Amino acid sequence: SRADWDANRFRSDLWLYRDGLVQLTQSGHDHNPEFSPDGRWIAFLSDRGAQEKAAQVYVISLNGGEPFPVTQAEDEIHAFTWSADSGQIYFATRAWTKEQQEAYKKDWKDIIEFRESERGDAIHRIAISEAKNCLTESPAKTCDLSTHSIQLASTPWRVKQLETSPDGRRVALLTDSRTQRWESLDAYGIYLIDAAGSEPRRVLQREAILDALHWSSDSRHIFFGFLNGSVEGPYQDAQSRAYWVDAETGSLARWAPQFQGAIAGFAPLANGGLLALGRQGTEVQLYTSEKPVADFVLRQGSPGTYDKISSSAHAPSIAFVHSSLQEPAEVWLATDPNDLSHARQITSFNHLFTDRALPQGEPYRFAADDGVRVEGMLIYPPGHFHDKHLRMFTLIHGGPADADGNQFGADWYRWASLAATQGWLVFEPNYRGSIGYGDKFTLGIIPSIVSKPGRDILEGVDALVNDGIADPDHLAVGGYSYGGYLTNWLITQTNRFKAAVTGAGAVEHVANWGNDDTTFDDAHFLGGLPWDARQNYNDEAAIWQINKVKTPTHIVSGAEDVRVYVGEAYLLERALHTLGVPSKLLIFPGEGHELDKNPWHGKIKVREELKWLERAMH
Numbered sequence: 001s002r003a004d005w006d007a008n009r010f011r012s013d014l015w016l017y018r019d020g021l022v023q024l025t026q027s028g029h030d031h032n033p034e035f036s037p038d039g040r041w042i043a044f045l046s047d048r049g050a051q052e053k054a055a056q057v058y059v060i061s062l063n064g065g066e067p068f069p070v071t072q073a074e075d076e077i078h079a080f081t082w083s084a085d086s087g088q089i090y091f092a093t094r095a096w097t098k099e100q101q102e103a104y105k106k107d108w109k110d111i112i113e114f115r116e117s118e119r120g121d122a123i124h125r126i127a128i129s130e131a132k133n134c135l136t137e138s139p140a141k142t143c144d145l146s147t148h149s150i151q152l153a154s155t156p157w158r159v160k161q162l163e164t165s166p167d168g169r170r171v172a173l174l175t176d177s178r179t180q181r182w183e184s185l186d187a188y189g190i191y192l193i194d195a196a197g198s199e200p201r202r203v204l205q206r207e208a209i210l211d212a213l214h215w216s217s218d219s220r221h222i223f224f225g226f227l228n229g230s231v232e233g234p235y236q237d238a239q240s241r242a243y244w245v246d247a248e249t250g251s252l253a254r255w256a257p258q259f260q261g262a263i264a265g266f267a268p269l270a271n272g273g274l275l276a277l278g279r280q281g282t283e284v285q286l287y288t289s290e291k292p293v294a295d296f297v298l299r300q301g302s303p304g305t306y307d308k309i310s311s312s313a314h315a316p317s318i319a320f321v322h323s324s325l326q327e328p329a330e331v332w333l334a335t336d337p338n339d340l341s342h343a344r345q346i347t348s349f350n351h352l353f354t355d356r357a358l359p360q361g362e363p364y365r366f367a368a369d370d371g372v373r374v375e376g377m378l379i380y381p382p383g384h385f386h387d388k389h390l391r392m393f394t395l396i397h398g399g400p401a402d403a404d405g406n407q408f409g410a411d412w413y414r415w416a417s418l419a420a421t422q423g424w425l426v427f428e429p430n431y432r433g434s435i436g437y438g439d440k441f442t443l444g445i446i447p448s449i450v451s452k453p454g455r456d457i458l459e460g461v462d463a464l465v466n467d468g469i470a471d472p473d474h475l476a477v478g479g480y481s482y483g484g485y486l487t488n489w490l491i492t493q494t495n496r497f498k499a500a501v502t503g504a505g506a507v508e509h510v511a512n513w514g515n516d517d518t519t520f521d522d523a524h525f526l527g528g529l530p531w532d533a534r535q536n537y538n539d540e541a542a543i544w545q546i547n548k549v550k551t552p553t554h555i556v557s558g559a560e561d562v563r564v565y566v567g568e569a570y571l572l573e574r575a576l577h578t579l580g581v582p583s584k585l586l587i588f589p590g591e592g593h594e595l596d597k598n599p600w601h602g603k604i605k606v607r608e609e610l611k612w613l614e615r616a617m618h
Contacts, residue, residue: 003599036086084168092159095122152197262435282405301340305407323408357382359420366463376429390425391474398481400433412602447527450489492545499616515565552582558591
């Protein structure tokens with residue numbers, strides 16, 4: 001992915017590494033690639049067609065040539081997978097025919113019939129040969145691929161992922177809510193259908209938002225993870241883990257149950273074991289395990305952050321992305337997960353950064369007021385490693401189920417390194433609620449979702465000042481998403497910060513609960529629903545203490561943000577403006593919670609935030 005500054009968008013294309021690295025597609029609209037099991041083809045999603053309003057499945061040969069579409073659905077393709085023999089594509093899209101859509105539009109025009117207009121998905125399959133023949137033999141633009149697909153099943157839910165078993169007999173479905181709003185746990189489960197078609201049979205449902213399916217090599221078990229909730233008991237937002245479920249009996253097992261870190265991703269190995277990304281503290285390293293009850297074994301690699309692991313189905317080879325503070329992200333290939341020392345770098349997309357002076361950093365540990373040890377990252381300006389009495393910018397990560405560490409970041413969200421090159425010592429606190437420090441630490445913010453982690457952060461700032469590292473007269477603070485929540489709270493608790501930059505952060509919790517697409521975690525963190533935990537919702541709301549704020553504050557939000565309602569940004573700005581506190585609000589049109597539509601939005605965001613911080617110091 002790269003920014004196309006002239007077209008005001010990001011371009012996403014496929015590259016292939018075989019004997020060397022070559023660019024496979026150039027439309028700028030291609031993503032989510034998946035190799036066919038026989039290694040001859042790659043299927044991917046794209047909205048490259050001039051008439052396409054939503055992403056469809058395309059297929060391209062590894063030998064090059066033009067990709068060709070294999071779906072022509074009215075709506076976007078939500079998920080797809082290859083058949084085991086590489087001859088067919090299974091895909092899921094909304095179960096609504098063109099005729100049904102037209103009839104609905106005739107009645108309702110442009111009115112949104114909230115909830116009632118939602119539809120579940122249908123699962124289809126289409127033969128690659130039939131799609132190719134139709135496109136080759138039919139006159140231009142008259143091939144109707146929908147007549148060549150066969151509907152196998154339907155579900156009242158949206159399908160998030162499809163995975164075919166290695167023996168080709170079954171297809172696993174991972175379901176999501178129809179609109180991707182987290183409102184009912186009934187929507188999230190793992191189902192099976194026969195490859196020839198059948199009613200979906202539920203294999204697993206828990207009080208969790210399930211995620212990331214992978215079949216085991218023996219076609220017996222299905223690996224999975226989760227985003228929020230609990231697989232083993234009542235709902236709680238503990239650290240992410242890896243599980244598998246027996247496709248026949250439904251019996252469940254957690255892999256490496258004694259592991260105290262967070263699982264950031266995983267991939268099955270050809271020998272039946274599991275390769276996992278394990279976060280402990282500020283490092284994300286590679287671990288392996290041969291069976292569920294066994295502990296994870298750390299595979300000695302390079303310090304930093306491993307990411308986006310992928311394993312071969314028939315060989316021990318693995319691929320991954322690796323980065324550290326002084327090493328930009330690139331793709332690496334290893335022939336054996338047990339021997340990372342001989343991994344070789346196969347891309348150099350970010351080589352420009354290696355010609356620049358990059359910041360150095362290290363973990364920083366301090367004690368909270370209750371004796372709990374808290375950690376964060378300190379990132380120093382280039383050439384000033386371990387200098388004292390530096391002006392300091394506290395940059396707070398979102399989540400809260402996330403953590404900052406030894407990794408390279410250079411975008412609108414992770415811009416600590418950029419701030420450091422502008423002369424800032426950057427403090428990234430992994431406050432209570434962060435992952436990589438055990439479940440008790442992660443769950444330690446309930447129901448004090450901003451006040452408790454806020455104290456952690458202020459105690460970290462105090463420690464850095466007391467150690468002579470940070471200049472108490474030149475402090476600033478900022479964050480995005482949950483980091484914005486905490487920034488908004490902190491400026492009501494202290495006037496020590498000379499400037500604040502906040503993005504997509506709430507100042508109250510009732511309206512935000514009503515609009516948020518992840519309502520389960522909001523209510524969980526605050527100890528209940530708004531009418532059941534009224535006091536918590538008010539006690540943790542910055543708006544009721546906003547009259548204490550003196551800190552000049554820069555605010556940003558996506559105009560179409562649902563995760564954190566854009567109205568929260570307007571509310572904060574209105575309050576500060578009314579109080580006469582210097583403030584500025586930027587709204588990015590067309591953007592949701594992630595500023596991923598127009599690269600100028602992220603660039604201007606960080607440009608203006610840096611200017612705001614700089615002006616406050618003079």
